[in-house]
Amino acid sequence: MSRRRWQRTDGLQQRTLGQECVVFHPGAGTTHLLTPAAAALMDGLAEGAAMDEAALARHLGLSEKDAEAELGRWLSSLHTADLIREHP
Amino acid sequence: MDADTALRLALARPESMAERTAAEWAPLLAAARESALLGTLWHLADDAGLADGLPEPVARHLWGAALIAEHRSQALAWELRRLDNGLLSRMSPGVALKGAAYLAAGLPNARGRLANDIDLLFPRSEVERAEKLLFFEGWSGTHHNVYDQRYYREWMHELPPLVHQNRGTTLDLHHNILPETFRGHPDPARLRQQSQALPEPFRFRILCPAHLVLHAIVHLFSETEWDRGLRDLYDIHVLLGYFGARDGDAFWEHFVAEAEALNIAWMAERALWATNRLLLTDIPPEPVKRLARARAGIALRGLGRWAFVHGLHTRAGSVTPRRDAVARGMLFLRGHWLKMPAGLLARHLFHKAFLAEKPETATAQPQPEQHG
Amino acid sequence: MRIADLGQARLQRSLTGRGLYLRTGPFTSRIQSPIASVARGIESLYRDFEVADHSSFYDFHCELRAPRSHRRFYRPQVLFLADRRSVFKPLAYHQAYPMLEWGLNWCIANQVPHRLVLHAAALERDGKALILPAPPGSGKSTLCAALAHHGWRLLTDESVLVDLASSEVSGPARPVSLKNDSIRVIRDACPSAVLSTPIADTLKGAVAHMRPPTDAVRRSHETARPGWIVFPHYQPGASTQLKPRTAGSGFMQLIANAFNYAALGARGFHSAGRLVEQSACFDFSYSRLDEAIEQFNRLADGR
Numbered sequence: 001m002s003r004r005r006w007q008r009t010d011g012l013q014q015r016t017l018g019q020e021c022v023v024f025h026p027g028a029g030t031t032h033l034l035t036p037a038a039a040a041l042m043d044g045l046a047e048g049a050a051m052d053e054a055a056l057a058r059h060l061g062l063s064e065k066d067a068e069a070e071l072g073r074w075l076s077s078l079h080t081a082d083l084i085r086e087h088p
Numbered sequence: 089m090d091a092d093t094a095l096r097l098a099l100a101r102p103e104s105m106a107e108r109t110a111a112e113w114a115p116l117l118a119a120a121r122e123s124a125l126l127g128t129l130w131h132l133a134d135d136a137g138l139a140d141g142l143p144e145p146v147a148r149h150l151w152g153a154a155l156i157a158e159h160r161s162q163a164l165a166w167e168l169r170r171l172d173n174g175l176l177s178r179m180s181p182g183v184a185l186k187g188a189a190y191l192a193a194g195l196p197n198a199r200g201r202l203a204n205d206i207d208l209l210f211p212r213s214e215v216e217r218a219e220k221l222l223f224f225e226g227w228s229g230t231h232h233n234v235y236d237q238r239y240y241r242e243w244m245h246e247l248p249p250l251v252h253q254n255r256g257t258t259l260d261l262h263h264n265i266l267p268e269t270f271r272g273h274p275d276p277a278r279l280r281q282q283s284q285a286l287p288e289p290f291r292f293r294i295l296c297p298a299h300l301v302l303h304a305i306v307h308l309f310s311e312t313e314w315d316r317g318l319r320d321l322y323d324i325h326v327l328l329g330y331f332g333a334r335d336g337d338a339f340w341e342h343f344v345a346e347a348e349a350l351n352i353a354w355m356a357e358r359a360l361w362a363t364n365r366l367l368l369t370d371i372p373p374e375p376v377k378r379l380a381r382a383r384a385g386i387a388l389r390g391l392g393r394w395a396f397v398h399g400l401h402t403r404a405g406s407v408t409p410r411r412d413a414v415a416r417g418m419l420f421l422r423g424h425w426l427k428m429p430a431g432l433l434a435r436h437l438f439h440k441a442f443l444a445e446k447p448e449t450a451t452a453q454p455q456p457e458q459h460g
Numbered sequence: 461m462r463i464a465d466l467g468q469a470r471l472q473r474s475l476t477g478r479g480l481y482l483r484t485g486p487f488t489s490r491i492q493s494p495i496a497s498v499a500r501g502i503e504s505l506y507r508d509f510e511v512a513d514h515s516s517f518y519d520f521h522c523e524l525r526a527p528r529s530h531r532r533f534y535r536p537q538v539l540f541l542a543d544r545r546s547v548f549k550p551l552a553y554h555q556a557y558p559m560l561e562w563g564l565n566w567c568i569a570n571q572v573p574h575r576l577v578l579h580a581a582a583l584e585r586d587g588k589a590l591i592l593p594a595p596p597g598s599g600k601s602t603l604c605a606a607l608a609h610h611g612w613r614l615l616t617d618e619s620v621l622v623d624l625a626s627s628e629v630s631g632p633a634r635p636v637s638l639k640n641d642s643i644r645v646i647r648d649a650c651p652s653a654v655l656s657t658p659i660a661d662t663l664k665g666a667v668a669h670m671r672p673p674t675d676a677v678r679r680s681h682e683t684a685r686p687g688w689i690v691f692p693h694y695q696p697g698a699s700t701q702l703k704p705r706t707a708g709s710g711f712m713q714l715i716a717n718a719f720n721y722a723a724l725g726a727r728g729f730h731s732a733g734r735l736v737e738q739s740a741c742f743d744f745s746y747s748r749l750d751e752a753i754e755q756f757n758r759l760a761d762g763r
Contacts, residue, residue, distance in 0.1 A: 013726045015733040020708030024729035026159070027166025028255060029722055031715060031729065033708045110517040114490070118521055118543040121571065145488075145517050152573025155624075159725025404521070404543040456540060456548040457663045459565040460558065460618065460637045 005087035006075060007050040008042060012083060023083060032081055038074055042083065050087035091115035091405030099125070099322050100368040102132035106141060113146045119405030123318040126153030127200030157202045161191055164203050167257055168192060171206070172291045175221040181291045182218065183209040183283045185262065185303060189294040190323070192286050197326035201319075205249070205258040208292070211280065212263035219247055219261055226253045235439055243269045243427075265303050266310060266352075267427050274350035279303075297331040298343040305359040306352060311423055314399045314416055321400060324359055325367040332370070340375045353382035362396055395419055464507045472499050474511075479521075481512035485632035485680040486621070487572075488512050489564060493524040493556070495538065501557035501656055505635045505669055508677040520567040524556050542567055555659055558667050561637060568619040568632070569719040576622040576731045577719045582631050583612035585760045588687030589629035591620055591739070593717035596664075599694025602642040603752060605670050609650035610753045611760075614676040615684065619719070623683070624727050627734035633680035635669040643668045649749050686738035688759060689714060693745045700751040702759065703743045710741030 013024040021039035023032045034042060037060070044059035045051060051059070053075070057067035078084045089097075094116045097104045108116060120126045130150035133139050139147065168188055176182065184192055187203035210218050219229075231237060231248040240248045245264035251257070264276040283293040295303060301324060308320035331339045347356035357379040363369040384392055398408065398415030406412050424433055463471065463482075474480040475498065479490040482502070493499070512518075523541040527550060537550040540563035547566055551559050569577060580593035581604035590612065594600040601617050608614035616631025623630075635656075638646055643658055643666060654671040689710055690702070705713075714732055715721045721728045746752040 013729050015730070015737070017707035017711055017733070017736055020706055022708060022711050022729075022733065024726060026162050026726050027170070029159075029163050029725070030255075031712070033712050109515070111515045114518045114521070122543060122545075126573075143517055145486075145519060148574040149519070152575075155727060156573050156720075156723045156725075159723065159727070162725065403545055409544075453547060453549050455663060456551060456559050456562040456566070459562040459569065460664070460667070 003052055003054070005050040005052045006045060006056065006084050007087045008045040008047060008084050009082055010047070014042070025082060028082055030081065032083065037070070038078060041074055041078065045084060090407045091119040092401050092407075095119045095123070095125070095318070095402070095405060096366050098129055098132065099318075099325070100366075102136040102138070105129070105133050105136070106138050110143050110146075113143060115405050117146065117149055119402040121153075122315070122402045122404045124202045124316055125319055125322065126150055127155075127157035127202060128197075128319075128322065129200070130154035131200040153202075154200045157200045160203055161198065161201075163257075164188060164191055164206065167206060167252075167255070168292065169289060171208075171222075171225075171259075172289070174225050176218060177291065178221065179210070179214060179218060181293050183280060184286070184290075184292045184294055185209055185265075186307065188292075189300065192290055192292065193294050195327065196330055197323050201323075205260055207246075207260045207262060209262045209265075209276070209279065212276070215247060215261050215263045219250065222250060222259070222261075226255075227251070227259055228253060239436070243267055245270075245273075265306050269427060270310065271426055272351035274352060278346075278349065296342075297327075297335065297339055298346045301327045301331065301343060302347060302350065302352060302356065305355050308359065309355045310426060311419075314419055317400045318402070321359075321363055321367060325363045325369045328360075328363065328369055328371065332372075337372075337374075340372060344375045344378045347379065347382075353379055354384070357382040358384075358392065358396070361393070362400075366397070366400065395422075461511050462507070463503060463509050463511060466511055468499075468503060471503055475499050475502075478514055479518075481514065481516055481518055482506060483510040483512055484564075484634050485616075485630060487520065487568070487632055488516060488518040489520045489522055489567065490518040491522050491524075491560070493560070495524055495553075495556045497554065497557050498524055498560055501560065501669070504654065505656060505671045507671065508674045520564070520571060522560070522563055522567065524560055524563070526553065540566075542571070552661075555662055557656065558637070558659060558662060558669070561635060561669060564634065565618050568621075572621070573720070573723070574624065576624060576721065576724060576728050576735075578620040578622060578714065579618070579717045579719055580620045581617045581636075582615040582620045582629055582684075583607050584615055584629075584682075584684040585612050585687075587685055588760075589615065589684035590687055590756065590760075591629065591689045591714075591735075592692050593620075593689065593714055594692050595717075597694075598692050599642070599746070600692055601637055601639070602645060602694070602749065603692055603746075603756075605636045605638060605642075605646045605653065606649050606749050606753055607756060608636065608670075608673055608676065609653055611757060613679060614672050615680075622731055622735055624724070624731045627686055627731055627738065628683040629686060629735070630683045631680070633672050633676045635672060638668050638670060640665045645749060646670065649753075686735045687740075688742065689736065689739045690742045690744045690756075693743065694747065695745055696747055698745045698747045700746045700748060700755055701744070702755055705741040705743050707736050707741055710739075711736045 011026055015022050021034045023034060040060055044056055057071055094112055120129050133142060185207035188206045190198040227250040229248050230251050245267045246260050246262040250259040266273045279295055279299050282296040284296055286292055286294055304323045347353040360371050360376055364371050395415040395418045398412045399419045401412045476494050479492040482489050482491055521543050524538055526536055527539050536553040538553050538556040538559055539546045539550050540548050540559050578593055580591050581600050582589050582591045592600045592603060604617050614633055617636040621630045646653055656669045658666045658668040660666045691713060
């Protein structure tokens, strides 16, 4: 697994609605409905703090094999929506 | 008091808003809405300590408009940072103009201002490279027909507007502040050379104070549509007051010298007259005296001033709609006349009238049934 | 003073003079028009609404008149002007009244910056709001008109107002717009309903408007707490079915039906979020109006 570190975009607005979670990006003006997995992933990323992918996989309770298969896909969709960015 | 007069007075002397009756407020709000100045009025009232004393429905409209402007500014600042950190960082930094500049520099007219587009200035030799880089970040052109492409690329001071595919934001890439064909057009190198850095995190630069105001003036005077004219004049009013108070004579000295060096002293002369006359801007006698030689002859001066005052009336608030329409017609023709030599102008207006397709982004009126 | 107290002559004088200052819920509209069908429509459908005097504030300034051109004499047309600017394509002259209704809807959708404005119908019962957001053709207005005569208080047929801080729900309680078959359906289901004479040839087919019940007009200043958000779907032959929908997808569907959500930014997001949190979300498909009314009454009674 790569050692890339991720952090959440500053200033996002987030609300939990039942089992789901909606996020508003004030800059882009976009609203996203997150899947439970994506919501859990966002929860792991506190404002201002960066986490590497191994730590994120542990936070989500993923086995190494599942992490390999799923985590990259989730991260990539959150990144495309500019909800997370790679920590330099 | 008629709504246009009340609106200008509110901008010039915010404390006057305390005297407005409920009946005066309604058309005043309509005039401010038309001029995109509702959010501005909220901040002016708030700063003057009047916000709590406003009639409740008035306060709601003003506050709501300020809220929308605040969100728009937030989105614009984000878009600017994103542009700054994106592919444009491979080029020497561009200069942010107008709304983007006011916002990034935190100038007082930015509060409550409903910013629309992003305007960036690059050297002419680099502007098309910027356009190509931006394409990879989702920005694409809007004007696809051959005539419009030629109109912008050969004769104008900016490329055809770019629109972001996902977000719909409009971005104009400029290489000058006036068209190539404008009578006596300014040297853009001068603008870039004197441009100033913005505070972190921006790489973009902004024009120096004198150029910033002169650009606002140019924008107002070269317009062919005067719908937002009062807002442009208000920008000029605030910027003159702000830089005049901050830098004193040094600002005014530089302002006059640059107006002359850029061949736009005649516009500056008219703008100082108009902002003093309509918004009671405090202008020292020295720059007025020095710019007096750029004044029009006595006959044209009167006519020009008449057209100017009427052109700045709103449709919602004016008590002289017929005269305003004549003035707007004159200003439309003058705007085009200044933009292009006569032959080109005739060709352009002919094309627009008879040959042009309807633009894709037409602000065509909707069908009323959509609202029922 | 109410429209009914004003009388026909004074109503006409107001409309042709400085304007009729009409109060609808939280808004006052200044309406000017020389057109007789506009005056007749207002007299009948706004009978119970309050009129303000000319020293009052107004939120919207509307004018309906013929364009100033030679077409005045040949296939005459009508324009709707807001703040003295024409905002729609012109319509045939005899469609002036529905155009007034559509124009007032336009004003709320475009000139209300201090509330979240949803494209939806809403009704109230026991202090709780039922919101019916839906695109045209979903049977939202038919349901709305029927419920307004079966135990629910009409808040609005077209524009739901959501307070940005509290997410309380209100509406202007204006006439309900009915189209084509739903005109007959409502005449049958609600014998006491007062409808305007249908205009047959609009772009949407036949259009009539229903006068809001008197009680709804009198209480149009009362807000309601969030209760239910139901996405209706009329389908010929469909059985009556109310299915829970997750809050998240309800939220996304709700904001897709908001006029000014995008403009309001984070405030709009939180306002809509609070509204959905405090509401139960459902999808509703139906074809029979009587069963639909019964279903909503069960919902309100918690059965």
